[in-house]
Amino acid sequence: MALRIVLTCLLAIAAASAAAAVIPPGTVLSPKQEMVRNNGAEPESLDPAHTETVNATDIGRDLFEGLTSTDHQGNVVAGAAESWKQVDATTWVFRLRRNAVWSNGQPVTAEDFLYGWRRYLDPKTASLSASIYAVYFVNGMDIVGGRKPVAELGAKALDPYTLEVKTPGPVPFLPGVMAAAQLAPQPRPTIEKFGKDWTRPGNLVGNGAYLLKDWQVNSKVVVEKNPRYWDAANVQLTRVTFLCVEDASADLKLYQSGEEDFMESLPPGAYVALKAQYPSEMRNDLLLGIRVYSLNNKDPLLKDVRVRKALSMVIDREVLAAKITADGQVPLYGLAVKGLVGAQPTRYDWADWPMDKRVAEARRLLAEAGVKPGTHLKFTYNNSDYHKKMAIFAASEWKTKLGLETDIDSLEFKVLIRKRHDGDFQIARNGWVFNVNDATVLLNLAECDSDFNDDHSCNRAADALIVQAKLLNDPARREALLSQAARMMAEDYPMIPLLQYTAPRLVKPWVGGYGNSGGTNRYRSKDFYIVAH
């Protein structure tokens, strides 16, 4: 009995520490628990059904709480659900906590989640991100496509506090998916009462740790602690201001003049100098994201894997990371990155060869493929000094090491992405940061018929392995298959992996609770606290 009580206490402590700001013993907190964080661009919406970018979802996750949540170390922790279990390969049951209420005092129930999910996937709502999460529900994609009514969504309320979710195949990482801002519950009475205006300050009813106080478009969003939040006792910050400053120089200036505590990003080329100037304030954690050059696998020149491999081999990632981008990003020699769940990191065998040997091999491959020195490559990127520097570096690598000429074309962002999606390019800048930490999400970039495959590459054998893996619920076997698929895809050289992203930013020394975010670059305000200073 005594042992059970001790265990119960330990579990309770573990749950509490996982759920809120972890304050080291002896920390003296500031009496003023307020923080100003730059959030980058104006959020496109505060409605969970319409949020898409990190700029919106970061605020969204303060205002609304899904079944689960992710803390500052990237751990999946309890949110509106206090526990969950996978009852069979494709069925999950989430138990909602009884003490979770909306900011108007109404209880948060399973129906609120069902209403939110159905509204999010409803074709009439036309959410830009609908298909990203629809794939995790039975009938999800059919609902988005208008082929089935929303009522047929693979989720139901077993009772007011128990939700059952059916997935089309085994989704072992479903609890992590449920932390998405888009899958938060939605307050039906409020939405029906105010219509489009329901997200205005004063109208918005949320279930998150914070309440919306002010929203000045293109300027800031201010939130204040929600006293009715179930874990309010462990929420330290009483007021958080999200600035909408896109210009990185303006961001830095606000930081330096003391008007913000948390930068969104650094101006290009400023990392080294700023790190020397503010060594203890510079944070630069690895992200689950890859910076790549897309290769059009259907291009007459690039359809030959030997050419694609040769182009990839000669780019010196170490020099690129140390001298060109010089912002702490990590050289990348494969597709599956460090920190990814569900597949072992991949690394080309030539990554450890001396450069001379790599160049010799690349030249041999080009000669075999019949590509002569002086051949022209066409490279496109979107206007930015940062991408321009990288493009010039890559062009110089191909010129000096392989004798290939590169015509560099700079395009406006929307034009570039349209060309990439349409396959109207030869080599193009690209990059991805993953919304869900699972190998299937990453490998989706190179699957044959994937909407996200900008390289227009295809390896049916690797795809078959992914299909098999998606049917498995056993993590080890699943990982083995996905790792094999990742290696096969990498050996096809669909794209040129260059760097693994990091998130360099300055954070004031008095901001406590900053973690590595598990590579997500997403931070809940409830995990922060302000140290006396």
Add this chain to the structure above:
Amino acid sequence: MWAYIVRRLLITIPTVLAVVTICYLLLHVTPGGPFDSERKVSDAVLANLQAKYHLDLPLWKQYLLYLNDLLHGDLGASFRYADWSVNDLVARALPVSLVIGGTAMVIAVVVGVGLGIVAALRQNSAVDYAVMLFGNIGSVLPSFVLGPVLVLVFAIALPWLPSGGWDDFAPRYMILPIALLTLINMSTIGRIMRGSLIEVLGSNFVRTARAKGLPMRLVVMRHALRPALLPVVSVVGPLAIASITSAIVTESWFSIPGLGKLIVNGASDRDYTLVLGLVVLVTVLAVTLNLLVDLAYAWLDPKIRY
């Protein structure tokens, strides 16, 4: 006079229509659409979005629908900002731009004209050189140089003012952006006023007035100032429009939520309705300001009659 004003206002209608039509077509032929993002939107989602915003209809039908909404004062739903209509966005950004741009313009006109008069009256003196030096610096230094200098001095070296941001028209956030816009416009107005007044002071009617024995102060105030203001008035219209609607660099540098930022974001997001709404607004502003400038001509120059 009234007939002239009414006629000019009526001409606004075909002007706006022409501008809207051209912009509408240009936006639709620009490569890249409102829903293109790094992550390609699935066909099903794209179809839903196109249906929601009527983009699935033939272009002429979309255009007529848009015109119908426009006639009813509805600038449409923003493609990018799901929670706001274009009317909402403009209603929030316009006052910001009007206050910043308008204040800067008033100060620039008053001080610029004053400096121009002083410089003209003391031509080739130390005062003139000082005013001209100041004017030239203001003209040659672009706002993206002058802005950072102001911030460096008044926000970082001397932490008196915020380096940027906005808080519901709190004056401390407005001082630096207004100062920047004022400096830029003032120098232009000052130089034009100086040149114009020098020219007018050399004309026959001024010589006659002085020959009659009028003191210089009265010659300037009563006879020379009005004709000398004509070129200033000509530039005030375009400068005012630029201060209100195209203060893109200033707004971005100081993170001000005005129309300039909306225009830039709207264009890069291919937010068709937002861009069109702003184009309509700018057109109406331009036509109105031009009308005011023309009316000011008539007041300043007795030879002009409408």
